Amino acid sequence: GENVEQHPSTLSVQEGDSAVIKCTYSDSASNYFPWYKQELGKRPQLIIDIRSNVGEKKDQRIAVTLNKTAKHFSLHITETQPEDSAVYFCAASTSGGFKTIFGAGTRLFVKA
């Protein structure tokens, strides 16, 4: 089955700097890659996603890149702000399948 690895487990940056979180997946049939943000004590919420027919997607300060050959994808947050502090999860799933498998999460601290 699918396995998703996520690095780093913890990331601390200064406000205004960029943050990058990387994930790898094992199942070459995976074609949907979402990213979720979970604030302390709250539910995970989707922030951006990408499908395998594109290599990059951007939404304001966040962007995701996908390399299907290498089976890895990354989340990029630019101009970080204290409110970006949260746990971020990458995930992978396959078309026609109903299993969205998550990475272990990255706790991001943005220092003011």
Added chain:
Amino acid sequence: IAGITQAPTSQILAAGRRMTLRCTQDMRHNAMYWYRQDLGLGLRLIHYSNTAGTTGKGEVPDGYSVSRANTDDFPLTLASAVPSQTSVYFCASSEQGPGELFFGEGSRLTVL
């Protein structure tokens, strides 16, 4: 407000007892899921359901059962709780898999 409702929010349970976590959605989504969240392990899929009347096993199904009698409800049952089932449980739904997951607020379960 449309969304997913989980109950109970929190529960302390003696080992060996039976427990059912309830999940109801009013978005008419076809797919529903149960995840458990443990520190350092991210979100792990327990069971899922593509549509009413069908269920499937996720990454960690042992000790849990589910049913999907209708579109809206997807209860998770622990037949005989054990301390290793202490966790935060999230129910989620998606319009159709794979796609954005909408999570409930979670149920914190402690098994003593």
